[in-house]
Amino acid sequence: MKIHGVAYRSVWVDQGDGWSVGIIDQTKLPWALKVLRLTSRDEAAHAIRSMQTRGAPLIGAVAAYGLCLGLRADASSEAMERDAVLLAATRPTAINLRWALDRMLTRLRNTRPVERVAAAYAEAAAIADEDAAQNEAIGRHGLPLIEQAARSGRRVNVLTHCNAGWLATVDWGTALSPIYTAFNAGIDLHVWVDETRPRNQGAALTAWELGMHGVPHTVIADNAGGHLMQHRQVDLAIVGTDRVTRQGDVANKIGTYLKALAARDNDVPFWVACPSSTIDWTVGDGVAEIPIEERSEAEVTDMTGLLADGTVATMRVVSGGSPAANPAFDVTPARLVTGIITERGCCDASAEGLLGLFPERRVA
Numbered sequence: 001m002k003i004h005g006v007a008y009r010s011v012w013v014d015q016g017d018g019w020s021v022g023i024i025d026q027t028k029l030p031w032a033l034k035v036l037r038l039t040s041r042d043e044a045a046h047a048i049r050s051m052q053t054r055g056a057p058l059i060g061a062v063a064a065y066g067l068c069l070g071l072r073a074d075a076s077s078e079a080m081e082r083d084a085v086l087l088a089a090t091r092p093t094a095i096n097l098r099w100a101l102d103r104m105l106t107r108l109r110n111t112r113p114v115e116r117v118a119a120a121y122a123e124a125a126a127i128a129d130e131d132a133a134q135n136e137a138i139g140r141h142g143l144p145l146i147e148q149a150a151r152s153g154r155r156v157n158v159l160t161h162c163n164a165g166w167l168a169t170v171d172w173g174t175a176l177s178p179i180y181t182a183f184n185a186g187i188d189l190h191v192w193v194d195e196t197r198p199r200n201q202g203a204a205l206t207a208w209e210l211g212m213h214g215v216p217h218t219v220i221a222d223n224a225g226g227h228l229m230q231h232r233q234v235d236l237a238i239v240g241t242d243r244v245t246r247q248g249d250v251a252n253k254i255g256t257y258l259k260a261l262a263a264r265d266n267d268v269p270f271w272v273a274c275p276s277s278t279i280d281w282t283v284g285d286g287v288a289e290i291p292i293e294e295r296s297e298a299e300v301t302d303m304t305g306l307l308a309d310g311t312v313a314t315m316r317v318v319s320g321g322s323p324a325a326n327p328a329f330d331v332t333p334a335r336l337v338t339g340i341i342t343e344r345g346c347c348d349a350s351a352e353g354l355l356g357l358f359p360e361r362r363v364a
């Protein structure tokens with residue numbers, strides 16, 4: 001996708017040195033476009049943990065490159081296994097992180113240490129390229145859902161939560177990919193962007209992305225979605241996900257579940273978009289089994305924004321002395337999900353629906 005007309009991915013290998021890893025520092029957006037150069041496993045781990053880089057598919061790709069950086073320092077099997085464990089521990093909910101590291105280890109365990117660095121970079125590049133291609137396909141498969149809503153002849157209003165755009169993936173995005181595809185096809189659409197407290201990924205990142213691409217959008221307070229649905233101002237909701245269970249339960253940014261409840265009460269289709277790397281076939285009951293990340297209470301008590309003089313400042317917005325809790329994700333049960341949009345097409349949020357698209361996952 002483009003920033004001021006220049007094509008970017010959200011992670012890349014530096015063309016100059018051929019090994020360091022570039023990312024956009026997402027903690028600085030939308031106030032500044034700052035590129036970070038990662039040169040070690042520890043810098044990659046810090047970037048994921050601190051959310052300089054974020055979004056389920058993207059942290060998988062950055063972790064894969066983090067393993068490459070670790071192998072440059074020590075390509076032994078012991079170091080590789082240790083680095084993979086360290087990188088996997090940076091964030092607990094998005095399964096793409098573990099998926100990417102498992103894929104790297106499967107490729108590298110039987111590779112001689114002397115050949116590992118080159119093999120690792122090739123595998124990390126394949127993970128990144130496949131993610132971009134899968135997300136582009138999600139856009140094509142999600143397009144008919146928006147086309148169908150456009151048949152009314154009115155502008156289509158899509159609601160989304162958090163940031164599931166190209167900044168959260170290697171390119172295109174998951175939930176935003178059908179939106180970009182429909183917009184590029186000339187469909188008249190408008191996006192309701194949930195601000196997504198506490199970290200404001202909607203207000204800061206989704207709004208910035210959509211603005212860069214020229215997609216009409218409006219940021220709303222997280223609590224506004226239900227009201228808009230009651231007044232028929234939302235034609236469909238599309239969100240991303242950090243982990244889908246084999247029965248179709250969906251973990252996503254905190255607040256997604258409440259949007260799904262409001263959508264069900266108002267007959268608004270509630271779609272979830274993800275590449276297959278986000279499906280955790282080992283987990284059935286999402287509420288019981290998916291680990292939910294607890295983040296710092298400072299993310300709730302404090303907010304960062306632009307002052308009138310152009311400086312960026314962080315200030316406390318919670319009454320002094322009051323503690324805060326910060327569960328970062330919730331789980332929407334499959335029964336509230338209209339369907340899942342994947343790189344292979346759309347399916348019901350159910351075991352049968354998912355296995356219909358991924359029959360190789362059937363156990364005999």
Ligand code: MRU
Nearest residue numbers: 054055056164168174240241253
């Ligand atoms: O905590 P974050 O910002 O990494 O959470 C991201 C989300 O919840 C996204 O909706 C999810 O990763 C899907 S992204 C393509």
